[in-house]
Every structure is written in structure tokens, then in C-alpha cells.
Amino acid sequence: MPLDRPTLYGPELLRHAQAPHGTTPVPDSPTRRSVEVDNPLCGDRVRLLVDPGDPHHLQLSHATRGCALCIASASLMVTQVVGKPVVKARTAAIENTAALADHADTPLPAALGAVFRGLSAAPMRRSCVRLPWDALARALSPTGPPDSGTGDE
Amino acid sequence: MPETIDLAAVRAQVPALSRTVHGRPVAYLDHAATAPTPTCVIDALGRAYGPLNANVHRGVHTMSADATQAFAAARRRVARFISASADEVVFTSGTTAALNLVAHGLSATRLRPRSRVLVSRQEHHANLVPWQLVAAPRGARVEALPCDTRGGVDLEAAERALRAGDVAVVCITLASNVLGTLQPVHELTRLAHGVGALVVADAAQAAAHGPIDVRALGVDALAFSGHKLFGPTGVGVAWARRELLQSWPPWQGGGDMVTRVTFDGPGFRAPPQRFEAGTPPIAQAIGLHAALDWLEDIGWARIQARETLVRDRIWDRLGEVDGLQLLPGPADLPMASFTFGRHHPHDVGTLLDQQGVAVRTGRHCADPIHALLGLDATVRASGSFLTTDAEIDRLVDGLRHVREVLGAP
Numbered sequence: 001m002p003l004d005r006p007t008l009y010g011p012e013l014l015r016h017a018q019a020p021h022g023t024t025p026v027p028d029s030p031t032r033r034s035v036e037v038d039n040p041l042c043g044d045r046v047r048l049l050v051d052p053g054d055p056h057h058l059q060l061s062h063a064t065r066g067c068a069l070c071i072a073s074a075s076l077m078v079t080q081v082v083g084k085p086v087v088k089a090r091t092a093a094i095e096n097t098a099a100l101a102d103h104a105d106t107p108l109p110a111a112l113g114a115v116f117r118g119l120s121a122a123p124m125r126r127s128c129v130r131l132p133w134d135a136l137a138r139a140l141s142p143t144g145p146p147d148s149g150t151g152d153e
Numbered sequence: 154m155p156e157t158i159d160l161a162a163v164r165a166q167v168p169a170l171s172r173t174v175h176g177r178p179v180a181y182l183d184h185a186a187t188a189p190t191p192t193c194v195i196d197a198l199g200r201a202y203g204p205l206n207a208n209v210h211r212g213v214h215t216m217s218a219d220a221t222q223a224f225a226a227a228r229r230r231v232a233r234f235i236s237a238s239a240d241e242v243v244f245t246s247g248t249t250a251a252l253n254l255v256a257h258g259l260s261a262t263r264l265r266p267r268s269r270v271l272v273s274r275q276e277h278h279a280n281l282v283p284w285q286l287v288a289a290p291r292g293a294r295v296e297a298l299p300c301d302t303r304g305g306v307d308l309e310a311a312e313r314a315l316r317a318g319d320v321a322v323v324c325i326t327l328a329s330n331v332l333g334t335l336q337p338v339h340e341l342t343r344l345a346h347g348v349g350a351l352v353v354a355d356a357a358q359a360a361a362h363g364p365i366d367v368r369a370l371g372v373d374a375l376a377f378s379g380h381k382l383f384g385p386t387g388v389g390v391a392w393a394r395r396e397l398l399q400s401w402p403p404w405q406g407g408g409d410m411v412t413r414v415t416f417d418g419p420g421f422r423a424p425p426q427r428f429e430a431g432t433p434p435i436a437q438a439i440g441l442h443a444a445l446d447w448l449e450d451i452g453w454a455r456i457q458a459r460e461t462l463v464r465d466r467i468w469d470r471l472g473e474v475d476g477l478q479l480l481p482g483p484a485d486l487p488m489a490s491f492t493f494g495r496h497h498p499h500d501v502g503t504l505l506d507q508q509g510v511a512v513r514t515g516r517h518c519a520d521p522i523h524a525l526l527g528l529d530a531t532v533r534a535s536g537s538f539l540t541t542d543a544e545i546d547r548l549v550d551g552l553r554h555v556r557e558v559l560g561a562p
Contacts, residue, residue, distance in 0.1 A: 007507075008503060008507070009500075009503075009558050009559070014558070014559075041515055042497070042498070042499055042515055042529065042530045043529020043530050067497035067498075067499045067500045068496075068497065068500045069499075069500070121175075122503050122506075125499065125503060128499065
């Protein structure tokens with residue numbers, strides 16, 4: 001039976017993609033970090049400004065260029081980690097990056113699944129959703145952010 | 154005027170075209186990635202893995218002899234398709250392996266320090282990356298062929314680049330897998346030969362649209378894949394002039410490509426076996442034979458007439474879509490690549506897929522042409538003689554749906 005509505009591009013995803021949260025740059029500070037990752041295969045690019053100076057209150061903004069899924073994922077990420085403890089944001093980045101691995105077969109965490117409910121039918125798009133979380137994992141790495149790279153490294 | 158193809162009857166011979174995707178009949182517009190396989194090829198594979206299932210070459214039993222004959226017949230059939238001799242046809246796993254083989258052979262015999270390899274900007278990575286891999290260790294350089302604004306070879310500038318000296322090899326695709334345009338291969342080959350350079354042609358796209366006469370074309374080596382002309386995956390063809398093949402060292406070592414092996418060293422067979430180490434793609438070659446026969450039975454003139462109509466309809470209908478930007482054309486092949494305003498190609502492709510329309514998105518393993526055009530990614534709709542008007546119309550309807558979901562492009 002033909003589908004009446006797309007299952008991936010639902011209203012929650014489109015809201016995040018068309019009016020993304022967290023695009024106002026985090027103010028400059030001695031503890032602010034910048035990380036940029038891209039997917040050279042499609043041109044998606046995420047630039048994060050992250051300030052973990054207050055360990056109980058992460059500041060984060062993004063400038064994302066790319067597909068609707070990548071932009072929506074960055075926006076959703078902002079709602080999940082901004083104002084939260086840095087350690088929780090780091091854990092979320094690691095967990096979500098793993099959950100969105102190309103061949104992962106476990107259900108997505110609830111918050112991701114609610115927005116990207118149709119992702120199971122479009123597995124090639126996991127990398128789009130993962131890219132912002134890759135960037136956050138790099139930015140919050142205990143050793144500090146490495147040089148900017150691709151989401152595949 | 155050639156007799157037209159009974160599309161319904163021919164499409165009925167291609168099982169993949171009758172499947173559904175997301176509850177809708179598929180509109181398959183990704184022929185440039187791979188062509189759907191007709192039943193006769195599937196049946197040929199069944200015979201190859203059924204009664205013909207044996208290893209080839211030196212078995213003295215009947216099954217091996219039968220398999221060997223079928224494999225040899227496939228080689229002769231391919232040779233006829235490209236107007237070559239059978240001993241010039243090397244079976245590989247695909248175009249990529251074939252071009253790697255050619256690059257390996259020419260690097261050993263032609264590349265020196267300061268040698269230049271000129272590569273067109275429309276090239277698929279398969280006819281660029283292998284040259285980058287072999288050139289660097291030999292102190293040779295890979296450079297872009299001068300081109301026009303859409304990446305087509307600028308023959309006047311190319312001649313100047315050739316006359317600058319040290320050009321050992323020129324790499325050119327017969328047809329761009331992004332733009333669907335034909336390159337001036339014959340003219341470029343004449344210019345290249347004028348300075349002693351050899352020409353390596355990527356025929357992966359072009360081979361699906363008609364027989365290739367390598368003698369008339371004048372190139373020195375050429376490669377194509379089985380699966381792009383309705384044959385199986387896992388088989389490709391490397392063709393090179395006999396004297397070139399005979400001069401090349403082996404590419405891979407192992408069984409079947411040797412005459413005698415001792416611990417003092419091996420002796421090597423003549424081409425093409427010298428370049429077919431191990432068990433070759435037997436079933437796949439037999440399947441490719443069946444595909445070539447199927448296409449010939451349909452009739453190349455009728456196929457090409459139908460492709461012209463498909464191409465025209467793709468370009469006409471896409472030209473009606475507000476906000477859609479076609480890449481420079483028009484195409485010579487039944488395909489078009491485009492962007493859709495601010496909408497990322499991956500979003501366009503996913504939403505089209507949800508409407509049952511299969512297109513390809515990304516860079517199509519052709520980064521240089523995308524860089525030249527200033528594009529991160531594109532959508533490519535590629536038809537064939539099997540494509541119906543309705544499928545093209547569904548592409549346009551699907552783009553309307555993309556606009557409804559994502560907004561104006």
C-alpha cells in the first residue's frame with residue numbers, strides 16, 4: 001500500500017532542519033574550543049563552538065551545512081547537551097556515535113529515535129545523523145580536540 | 154527508421170524492474186550505476202553454476218572442457234563486441250581492476266621520472282587514482298587535461314599540454330558518468346599519438362550504449378564492466394593492443410598465469426592468461442556473453458533510437474521543474490545530473506526513494522568534475538532503453554513531492 005507520508009522526514013525532523021537550535025555562536029572565552037568535521041562524500045560540514053569551562057553547564061553552538069538530517073541532528077544535539085554537565089554531554093556523544101555507526105543493529109536512543117524514526121529504512125543516512133555527534137566527541141575528548149577531520153576518522 | 158522495441162515485452166525479461174519499493178512499483182533511474190539483469194543472463198549464470206560448474210583450462214575431464222569452451226567463447230564474444238582479437242581481451246573483476254592492470258603495465262614500461270600522465274577532469278576515480286598510485290613511486294606526475302567549463306577536453310589547450318613534453322599516457326573516459334557527455338576521444342588520441350603518448354580509455358559508461366571499435370577509435374587500452382551493460386557484477390574487460398600486453402609484466406601472480414614454477418623463479422604465459430592469475434570469473438564471463446547476445450538480438454540501432462527518446466524526455470521534463478539546475482549539457486547518453494536549489498541531493502534522493510524512484514546521489518566517484526563545477530554533491534537520474542516515459546514522469550512528480558515536504562528549493 002503506498003505510503004501517504006514519508007516516515008523519515010517527519011514534522012519533528014523538519015522543525016529541527018528548518019529552524020535549527022543553537023546557531024548563535026558561543027561567546028569567545030579562554031576555554032572555548034572549535035572543531036570542524038565534514039563528510040567528503042557529500043559535503044556535509046559541522047563546525048562546533050564548545051565551551052566546557054563550567055563543568056556543570058556546557059555551552060555549545062553549531063554552524064552546519066548539509067542535508068536536512070545533518071542539520072536536524074545538530075539542532076537536536078544542542079537541545080540534549082547545552083546546559084548539561086560536560087561529563088554527561090561527553091557520554092551522550094560517545095553513546096550516540098556508537099548507536100549511529102554504519103552497521104549498528106541496536107535501536108536508537110529514545111531521543112534520537114523520536115526525531116529520526118524512519119532512519120532504519122534509510123541506513124545509508126546514518127552518517128548524516130552521526131556527523132554532529134562525531135564533532136562533539138572530538139570537541140569533548142579528554143585530550144582536547146584534534147585537528148579538524150572527517151567524520152570517518 | 155528502425156523498428157521500435159516492444160518495451161513491455163523486453164522489460165518483462167528483467168525481473169528487477171517489476172519489484173516494488175516502499176509499496177510502489179520501482180522507477181529505476183540508476184542504470185549508470187548498474188544495469189538490471191535480464192533473465193537470460195540469470196539463466197546463463199545458472200547454467201554456469203549448474204551443468205557447466207567446473208574449473209577451466211587444464212582439466213582433462215569433460216566438465217572442465219565444457220566450462221573452458223564456454224569461457225573461451227565468452228572471450229571471443231567480447232572481442233567481437235569491441236572489434237578486437239581474443240588474445241587482447243583480459244577478463245578482470247571490473248573496470249576498476251582493469252584500469253589498475255593497465256596502469257600497472259604502463260607504469261612498468263612507460264613511466265619514468267618526470268613522465269606526465271594527463272587525465273581528464275570528467276574522469277571516474279577508476280581512471281585517476283590508479284595512475285596516482287603508480288606515478289608517485291616512479292617520480293611521474295598526474296595532471297589534469299585542459300578542459301572547458303564543463304570539464305570536456307579542450308583540444309587546442311590539450312595539444313599545447315601534450316607538446317610541452319614528457320607525456321607518457323593520456324587517460325580519457327569515452328562518456329562522463331556525471332554529465333553523460335561523450336569526449337572527443339578519437340581526436341585526442343590523434344594528438345596524443347603525435348607526441349608519442351599512449352591513450353587509456355574508460356568505456357564503463359559508453360559500452361552500455363553500443364559496440365566499440367577499438368581499432369577505429371585508435372586508443373591503446375580500454376576497460377569496461379559487465380554489470381553496466383546488463384551483465385553480471387564481478388567481471389570486467391581490460392583490452393590493450395597486443396604488443397602492449399606482450400610487453401607488460403604480470404600484474405598478479407599465482408596459478409594459470411605461469412608456464413613453470415621453481416624456486417629459482419617462474420615462467421609466465423602469454424597474454425591474456427598472463428594477466429588472469431587464479432580462477433577467472435568463469436560464470437560472470439559466461440553471463441556477460443549472454444548479455445551481449447541479448448542486446449544484439451534486441452538490436453543496437455533500436456536501442457540507440459530508444460535511448461535518444463529517453464534522453465530527450467529526461468532533459469525536457471527536468472527542464473520544466475522550477476528551482477532545478479541541470480548540470481551542463483545536453484547529455485549524449487540517457488541521463489542527467491542536477492541540483493535542486495538548497496535541498497541536499499541526499500534528501501532529494503531519499504524522498505524520491507520513498508516514492509519508488511531510484512536515483513543516485515553524491516559525487517558518483519567523480520570528485521574532479523564536481524570540484525570544477527563547484528558542487529559538493531548532485532542527483533543523477535540515468536535511464537536506458539528500458540526506461541519508460543512514465544518512469545521519467547514519476548521522477549518529476551517525485552521532485553514535486555520533495556518540494557511539498559522540504560519547501561521551495
